[in-house]
Each structure stands twice: as C-alpha cells, then as structure tokens.
Amino acid sequence: MRTGATDRALAYTGAPVRLNELFDVVFRWAHLIAGIMWIGNSMLFNWLDRNLEHHGRLSPLSQGKIFMVHSGAFYDVEKKLLEPGELPTTLHWFKWQNGFTWMTGIALLVIVYYGNGAAFLVDVNVCALDPVVAITASASSLFIGWVVYDGLWRTVGERNPRAATVASVAMLFGAIYGFTQMFSGRAAYIQTGVLIGTIMTGNVWLCILPSQRSLIAATEAGRPQDPVLSLRAKQRSIHNNYLTFPLLFMMLSNHFPSAYGHHLSWLVLICVMIGGAGVRYFMNIRYRGEGRQMLAIAWLTPAAMMAAIAVGGLVLITRVSAAPDVDVTYPVGFARAQEIIVKRCVPCHSTHPTDPVFPAPPNNVVFEAPDQIKLMVPRIRERAIESKDRRRRAAAVASRDR
Ligand code: HEC
Secondary structure, eight states, rough: OOOHHHHHHHHHTTTSSSSSHHHHHOOOOHHHHHHHHHHHHHHHHHHHHHBBBOOOOOOOOOEEEEEEETTTTEEEEEHHHHHHOOSOOOOOOHHHHHHHHHHHHHHIIIIITTGGGTTTTTTTTTTOOOOHHHHHHHHHHHHHHHHHHHHHHHHHHHHHHHHHHHHHHHHHHHHHHHHHHSSSSHHHHHHHHHHHHHHHHHIIIIHHHHHHHHHHHHHEEEEEEHHHHHHHHHHHHHHHHHHHHHHHHHHHHGHHHHHHHTTTTTHHHHHHHEEEEEEEHHHHHTBBBGOBOOOOOHHHHHHHHHHHHHHHHHHHSSSSOSOOSSSOOOOOHHHHHHHHHHHTTTSSSSSSOSSSOOOGGGGGOOOOSSHHHTHHHHHHHHIIIIHHHHHHHHHHHHHOOO
C-alpha cells in the first residue's frame, strides 16, 4: 500500500503545477485582500460614528457631521435618516468585502486542513480521529455554533443581553477547549477563527443587512424602522466589533507553533482573546459624544494593560526552557544527527519526497546535503526540540501511513 501511494505521489510531482499549493496561495492572497477591505471598512465606519460632531445647525433627522481631508480634497460627511422622497438611486452597501473574506476563508479551510488527507487537521497524539470524522466535526461545529449563538441572541439576548453575553463567552471558551482536545493545535486555533468568522458573517448577512433593508423600506413608506430589527443589528455589530482583534490573531496564529503547540494552548488563546477584545473596548470608549477625545491616559493605560495580558500569555509560553526535555547528555556528532535526519525528516524534506502526503519538499526545505542541514540548524532545533507540536504532527502523518 505504501508503495502504491508513493508511486502516486511521485507521479503527482511530475504534474505541471502543484494544484494544492496553487489554490493555497491564490485563496490566501484573495482572503487577505478581502479581509483588509472588510475590517478596514468596518474600522473606518466605527471611527466615523464615534467622531461625528453634533454642534452647528443640523436637521432633526441628522445624527452628526464630520469633515475629513484625504486624497487631495475635503470630505463633508453627514450621518442621517432620510425623508421618503430623499432615497438616492445608488446606495453603497459594503457587504461583499465580508462575503468574499468568508468564502475565501472557507476555501482555505478546505484546501489546507481538509485536503492533504486532513494531515493538518488531525493529530493522533491529541485525538486519533478518522479524517472523515474530523472534517465532519469541523464543518458541523461551524453550523451548530451559528445556530446556537443566533438562537440565543434572538431569544434571551433581546430581553437580557447580560445573561446572553455570559452564556456566549462561556460557550466560546468551551468550544476553544473542545477544539484543542479534538484537532491539532494549529487546526484548533484556525477552527476557532473560522467559527468566529462564520458568526460575524452570519451577523452581517442575516441580521445587519435585513435591518438595513427594513430601514430602506420604512424610509420609502415614511414610517419608523422596526425597533426589533434595529436593536438586533446594533447588538450584532457590537459583537463583530469585539471579535475583530481576536480573529486577526487566530488568522496569524499558524506562524506561532509555541502558542498553538503549547500544552495549555486553549488557555493561551483565551488570554489573547480577552486581551484583544479589551484593547478594542478601550479604543471604542476613547471618544465621548461630539467626537471629544477622552484623556489619552484614561483610555491608553487600560488598553495597554489589556495588550499586556495578551502579550503576557504569549511571553510566558515562548520563553526558551533552560533544559530541553531530551534525555541525551553526551555531545552528538554531525554524522549521527544526519543519520537521524535522513530517517526522520528526509521522507518529506527531499527533492523528491517519498511521503505520499507531500509530493514536494514542504516550504522548499531539503535536508539532502550536509550544507543544507547546517544552514537550517536553528530551525531544526526549533522544530524538533523546542516545539513539540511539529514532532507530533510528523509522527502522526508517518504512523497513519503505515
Ligand atoms: C510528514 C512530513 C514531514 C516530516 C517527516 C518532517 N517535516 Fe518538516 N515540514 C513539513 C511540512 C508540511 C512543513 C511546512 C508547513 C509547516 O511549517 O508546518 C515543514 C516545514 C519544516 C521546516 C521549515 C519551516 C520552519 O519552521 O522553519 C523545517 C525547518 C522543518 N520542517 C524541519 C523538519 C525536521 C528537522 C524534521 C525531522 C525531525 C522534519 N521537518 C520532518 C513536513 C514534514
């Protein structure tokens, strides 16, 4: 069986393009662009709302004005409700930035974590899930997460937002813990990110956009907007606002094996979430009405403390342990190291890998010549000794194949 798979892998290496890698880079690039546009827009609108000025002569329907300078001229912006006859023919919505971020994100989840035989999703040392079971669990938890969250906020949340907040935070932390017990560390972080991104997208398309549509309908009919829809939209956009910073950390987290590979990775993620949402909170409250800034010290200090909580969690775990937990006390010569590398690493890290999952050397890292090994000494130390996650995953992939 091993030979058959290897033959396939070698045949695949001969293909003109590495499809998986091509899809990965295209969708990652698109995801980043769409994400910058979405989060950038949403931060700009948040900033606008907080900086609106209310003095001067404003019409009764006005909610404030603001002047800005950018791109070679002045912008004179007013936030207001409209009279029935005032609705313009062209109205810009800003919904596809979010739509594309979510769609490309789901595509990446499939390409990176569900593809490659779910090699990045499953870690047998965490939980020996069958790839199909793991993929099903990952996908269905997104759906269930949204249904439970949305149901909670449509019922309890509209009467008692405080109770719903406590329940939501508890469930989210529970989900983080659950994911770290089911999936590989790296996948658990991304899975949490996709769950949050899915909830944010559901909020946009199923709560905020319907509320905007009802606002337009109400304006056309010359009646006030349905208060339930507008309250719901307000609640959900506050949620999205707080989830932004933690989500961005999760999107970057696959670069930080010491965070997701830590044995308390769920606790690290919870610290970073609290810190990230906290920084956002103090950024939110730094403007009082009419665009007046609070004293910098009054919002900057607590915001910095929140950042310290997030970074503190990371510092704690990224420190290098004095004694690496390997039980070798004598010096190991190069020849012996190379022997180990040929046995353990070269199946993937060679010009023509024999590992069926990776048809090309991962990250283009090849350990065939002594110089190639010597060049990578610090990274080898990091991957093979300091961060156990990598060792575990490599072992998992190898054992599954046998
Ligand atoms: C089952 C296949 C597999 C085996 C075996 C394997 N690796 Fe890797 N390695 C990967 C993959 C996939 C990546 C790129 C993705 C990533 O960074 O996780 C990678 C990336 C790397 C990198 C580059 C990224 C970085 O962190 O600097 C180094 C160095 C590395 N591996 C070292 C090793 C060493 C040392 C061994 C042997 C002890 C080894 N690998 C065994 C699959 C493997």
